[in-house]
Amino acid sequence: MAIITLTTDFGEKDYFAGAVKGAIYSELSDIKIVDISHSVSPFHISEAAYIIKNAYKSFPKGSIHIIGIDSELTPENKHLAVRLDDHYFICANNGILSLLASEIRPEKIVEINIHDKIQSNFPVLDVFVKVACHISRGGTLEVIGKSVSEIKHLKQFEPLINSEKDQILGHVIYIDNYGNVITNISRKLFETVGKGREFKISARRLSFSEIYETYSHAINFNIEKEKRKEEDGKKLAVFNSAGYIELAMYKSNPSSVGGAASLFGLEYLDTVTINFQ
Template structure:
């Protein structure tokens, strides 16, 4: 029985997550259900796309990923199921999948058309669960939808480069649980444009001239502990997802603050890299 993952903006206060899991168990009593996140900011499809992109690849091939963010069926927001990288995804066609599909071409995409076979208006509880159960039983995508060739793209997700290729203009893509600020500038993009040149990362009141490979890479462990610059140290690094991240070493958003609060950064704020 394939694993079914759930990613939503439902939070954990209401009944919604439990109801979806119950609906899955009614269809598949031996299902394995894994929560990726239910704390996506409401209707924040870019945040959801980032989390899905970096979460799905750790699951076995054949896993079915249900994504419930901005998923209400409307004339402009239909539902899709697709097979991509040997995983299955069920979500709204609102751009969430475009970050992944930009790098890996889907093997098959269908627009789901089983809405007349369900009774409620709770998309995940009916349409998405029915589609996931069908796939889990070995069913094909053709049975639950009609072929389409393209999915909606997120506009403006990629960073820009100025005409003389001396500056990358990016923005804040995501702020994580620790308040670390993830930019939309990938290592590959940075290296392709920078070509080994020295640089300055600038955003609001902070600047960085070095990008570390990890958080602890920024700490000089050869120095006596009482003389190290540790907690509160400002860091730029390539995170595990391959994006440039701005962080504060061992930050705590609820006490000492975080990169987001201390640097004054939020989603879509500009981050510039200038090459010498």
């Protein structure tokens, strides 16, 4: 039986996440449920997309992913069930699918149409759970929805390249638990545009001229620890594990000395520019 994952902005205080799990177990007592995150900022579509896009690939093919972000059904916010990269995603048509499918074309998209059979003001609990359990039992998408090809796109999250091909204009799309700042500039895009040229990354008053492979590569361990001028708190740019350029502080702690976001003065959607020479 497939795994069902949950990614929501429900938090840990309220009953919502627990109720969703209970509803799934009521239909499929032997199912496996995995919490990817319930700490997505409320209604934060790009944050949720970044989390699920980089988490789902670690799950077995055929896994079912419920995304409970901005999921209220409205005439402008329909519900979708999608087969993508041999995984299933159940979410609202609020732009999150375009972020998940930016590199891989969906194999099948249906607009869920079972709402007339369900009385609900909690669509993740009632509608999304019903769809996930249907898929887990081997049901097809056509049974619970009609095929569609058009989805809502969020173009503002795509980096821009100037006509001279010597500049990438990106943005902050995510700030992680350590306060590190993740941009929407992928390593693949950086290498394709940069072609090995020297570069300068600029964000507010900050600049970086080197990108490290790992956080620890920013530290010269050949120098005795007591003689190193910078270690904890060193600013750096790194290719993170998800393949994006990240601006970070080495071993930062947002609850004490602060993280990169607060110390750099960077926030969601702030501009990050790379100029090549």
